[in-house]
Amino acid sequence: xxxxxxxxxGVLVGLLLGVLGFxxxxxxxxxxxxxxxxxxxxxxxLVPIYLFALFFLYILWGLLxxxxxxxxxxxxxxxxxxxIRIPWSEITDIIRVTGTKNLANLSGISWPGYMVGNYTLxxxxxxxxxxxxxxxxxxxxATPRGNFAVTPVDEAGFLLxxxxxxxxxxxxxxxDGLSEEVRGKLLTEDIVYMSLYVLNLVILLGVxxxxxxxxxxxxxxxxxxxxxxxxxxxxxxxxxxxxxxxQFIPAAAYLIWGLSLLIMMTFLVLSVVTISx
Numbered sequence: 707x708x709x710x711x712x713x714x715x716g717v718l719v720g721l722l723l724g725v726l727g728f729x730x731x732x733x734x735x736x737x738x739x740x741x742x743x744x745x746x747x748x749x750x751x752l753v754p755i756y757l758f759a760l761f762f763l764y765i766l767w768g769l770l771x772x773x774x775x776x777x778x779x780x781x782x783x784x785x786x787x788x789x790i791r792i793p794w795s796e797i798t799d800i801i802r803v804t805g806t807k808n809l810a811n812l813s814g815i816s817w818p819g820y821m822v823g824n825y826t827l828x829x830x831x832x833x834x835x836x837x838x839x840x841x842x843x844x845x846x847x848a849t850p851r852g853n854f855a856v857t858p859v860d861e862a863g864f865l866l867x868x869x870x871x872x873x874x875x876x877x878x879x880x881x882d883g884l885s886e887e888v889r890g891k892l893l894t895e896d897i898v899y900m901s902l903y904v905l906n907l908v909i910l911l912g913v914x915x916x917x918x919x920x921x922x923x924x925x926x927x928x929x930x931x932x933x934x935x936x937x938x939x940x941x942x943x944x945x946x947x948x949x950x951x952x953q954f955i956p957a958a959a960y961l962i963w964g965l966s967l968l969i970m971m972t973f974l975v976l977s978v979v980t981i982s983x
Contacts, residue, residue, distance in 0.1 A: 707867065709774040709858040712839040716819025720766045723817060727938065728759045734935040738928045769820050772836060774856050776867045781847070783836050783854065785822065790836075792849055797872040799848035802865065803830065803855075805882035807840060808890045810953035811946060826953065827855070828890040829881055893952060902963035906944070909970040910937045913977050926981045933973040940969055 732755060739748040768786040775782040781797070783790040807827060814823020814835060821835045830853065833846055837857040845865065847854045858864040865876050881889055893899055914934045921931065944966045952959035 707776045709776065709860055709864050711772050711774070711837065712842060712857045712859045714819030714838045716769050716817070716838055717766070719818050720762075720769060720820065724759070724762055724766065727942075728755065728762070731755055731935045731938065734931050738931045740928065765815055765822065768822060769838070772838070774836075774858050774864070776864070776871065781868065781871075783856065785836055790834075790854065792847065792851070792854065794872045796849045796851070797847050797868070797874055798850070799846075800865065800868060800872065800874050800876040801830065801846040801848065802861075802876055802878045803827065803844045803846055803881065804878060805880045806892070807844065807881050808892055809835075809840065810890075811950050825855075827853075829879060829884045829888050890953065891956075893949060896952075896956070898960055899948075899952060899956070899963070902960060902967060903945075903948075906941060906963060906966050906970050909967070909974055910934070910941055913937055913970070913974050916974070916977050917981070920981050924981045930977060930980045933977055937970055937973050940966055 732752065735748060735751050735755070739745075739751075764786060768788075771784060771786055773784040775784060779793060781792045781794065783792075808829075809821070810826040810828070812824040812826060812832065814821065814825050816822070816835075819838055821837045821840050823835060825833055825835050827833045827844075827846075830846065833853040833855040835855045837844060837855055839857055842857065843861060844855050844857055845861065845868075847856070847868070856864075868874075869876050917931065917934060944962050948959040948962040948966075951962060
C-alpha cells in the first residue's frame with residue numbers, strides 16, 4: 707500500500723528557486739566574461755554551477771518521487787533512486803510529533819514545502835527527514851538505524867497500518883508543551899538573528915536594484931554584474947551555516963551574518979563606485 711506525502715507548494719518553490727537562482731547566475735557569468743582571456747575563468751565558474759544545478763535537480767526529483775510504502779514484511783521510503791527498507795521488527799517506537807517544531811539542519815536541504823536529510827528535532831533527537839509539510843504533524847519511526855520522519859497525507863490510515871504491522875502503539879509528543887530548555891529557542895523568535903538576516907537580504911536586493919537601474923548605458927565593466935550573483939551565493943551558503951551554528955553557539959551565527967553583512971555592503975559600494983564614478 708502506497709501513501710503519498712502531504713501536498714505542498716514544494717515542487718513549485720523548487721522550480722522557481724532553480725530557474726531564478728541558477729538561471730541568473732549562469733546569465734551573469736556569460737554576460738560578464740566575454741573576453742578571450744576570460745574564457746578559463748568563465749569555464750572554472752560555470753562547471754561547478756552546472757554540477758550544483760544537476761545535484762539540485764536530483765534533490766527536486768526526490769520530492770517528485772517521494773512515496774511511503776507499507777508492505778507485508780517491511781516499510782519502504784522511496785526517494786529518487788533510493789529505497790530505504792525498514793523491516794517491521796526493527797521499528798521500536800512510533801511518535802506523532804505535533805505543535806511548533808524546532809528543527810536544526812545537520813546535513814540536509816529544505817525549502818518551503820520540502821525537507822530531506824539529517825536534522826535535530828529538539829525534544830526527540832536526530833531524525834532523517836523525508837517530509838513535505840513539517841508545520842503539520844510529523845510521524846517519526848524509531849529504529850536501531852535511526853529515526854525516520856515522514857508526513858503522509860492519510861495520517862490516520864498510515865498510523866493504523868504501521869502500528870498493526872509493527873506491533874507498536876503510537877504515542878504523541880506536543881512540542882508546544884515542551885519546556886524552552888528542551889525545545890530550545892526558535893530562529894524566528896530571535897530578533898538579533900532575524901534582523902541580521904533581513905539586513906543581508908535588503909542590501910543584496912539593493913545591489914540588484916541599483917545595477918538594474920544604473921548599469922545600462924553606464925559604460926562600466928561587465929564584471930560588476932557578477933557581484934549580485936556572488937552575493938546570492940554568499941546568502942544561500944550562510945543560511946545553512948548560520949542556522950546550523952545557531953543551535954550550538956548563537957553568537958557564532960551572529961558572527962556569520964555580521965561578516966556576510968560586511969560582504970554585502972562591500973558589493974554595494976563596489977557597484978556604486980564602478981557604475982557611477
